[in-house]
Amino acid sequence: MSHNFFDCHTHTEFSSCAEDVTLEAYTEIAATTASAFAVTDHSAQIFYSPDNRWGFWSDEALPLFEEHREGGEERIAEYIAAVRDAQCGGMQVGIELDVLPDGRKVFPDGLLETLDVVGGAVHSMPALRHSRPVEEIHAEFRRQVEALASHGIDVLVHPYRLILAADVPVPEDLQRWTTMMAREAGFALEINSHYQFPEHDVRMVRFALEVGATIAIGTDSHRMEEFGDFSYHEQIMRKAGLTPETWQPHIFRARTRQHEAAAE
Ligand SMILES: [Zn+2]
Numbered sequence: 001m002s003h004n005f006f007d008c009h010t011h012t013e014f015s016s017c018a019e020d021v022t023l024e025a026y027t028e029i030a031a032t033t034a035s036a037f038a039v040t041d042h043s044a045q046i047f048y049s050p051d052n053r054w055g056f057w058s059d060e061a062l063p064l065f066e067e068h069r070e071g072g073e074e075r076i077a078e079y080i081a082a083v084r085d086a087q088c089g090g091m092q093v094g095i096e097l098d099v100l101p102d103g104r105k106v107f108p109d110g111l112l113e114t115l116d117v118v119g120g121a122v123h124s125m126p127a128l129r130h131s132r133p134v135e136e137i138h139a140e141f142r143r144q145v146e147a148l149a150s151h152g153i154d155v156l157v158h159p160y161r162l163i164l165a166a167d168v169p170v171p172e173d174l175q176r177w178t179t180m181m182a183r184e185a186g187f188a189l190e191i192n193s194h195y196q197f198p199e200h201d202v203r204m205v206r207f208a209l210e211v212g213a214t215i216a217i218g219t220d221s222h223r224m225e226e227f228g229d230f231s232y233h234e235q236i237m238r239k240a241g242l243t244p245e246t247w248q249p250h251i252f253r254a255r256t257r258q259h260e261a262a263a264e
């Protein structure tokens with residue numbers, strides 16, 4: 001039997017790479033089941049203009065960011081309002097936050113604090129795109145993680161995906177560095193089932209347990225069939241030595257800031 005977890009990471013039609021997932025379908029799930037999850041669409045794909053939603057992933061990311069700033073801030077505000085409006089049951093309102101190569105967030109000031117879950121992603125690395133030496137790629141990864149931490153993320157999502165997908169090694173010392181950052185800055189490290197790296201995920205959980213960093217469970221659903229399937233997360237946690245009796249205190253749950261604010 002599969003266990004239920006808080007899913008910190010799902011996508012809707014607000015993300016360009018989403019397939020059949022929709023905010024409407026999640027609303028239906030939240031209204032009719034006990035599922036608990038956060039809707040976390042890509043900040044850059046909402047912020048950048050609709051005719052260039054992949055602009056962030058190019059070498060023009062900075063000038064395009066400046067050019068589309070006003071519209072981008074409006075589009076983000078509209079996205080938050082739409083998800084907040086649809087929110088019911090165990091649904092949380094979040095974002096998958098992108099940062100520019102200079103560390104600035106692709107997001108308006110003053111709004112991250114209104115969200116229930118902020119996932120931070122290393123999504124675009126110029127050093128990787130230009131096949132720079134491994135040390136430069138690792139240094140760029142560290143800079144982006146530090147930038148995300150400075151913006152107050154709750155979860156670092158798919159921490160090593162970009163690097164591993166490019167067949168660049170992620171050595172143990174880089175994983176240990178990330179784990180210490182997670183503990184000190186207070187963000188969780190995501191086991192992500194959308195694109196799986198079992199060896200690195202098991203090591204990530206082991207290191208997190210060693211130093212007391214938190215683990216997050218994310219399906220990163222781009223297709224409806226991915227939603228609610230926690231078999232990969234369970235398998236990783238079990239391989240790292242956890243059991244259903246012991247894993248709960250190590251797993252991230254949303255802060256539900258909106259509800260807290262309402263209760264005050
Ligand atoms: Zn992502």
Ligand SMILES: [Zn+2]
Nearest residue numbers: 009011096220
């Ligand atoms: Zn995602």
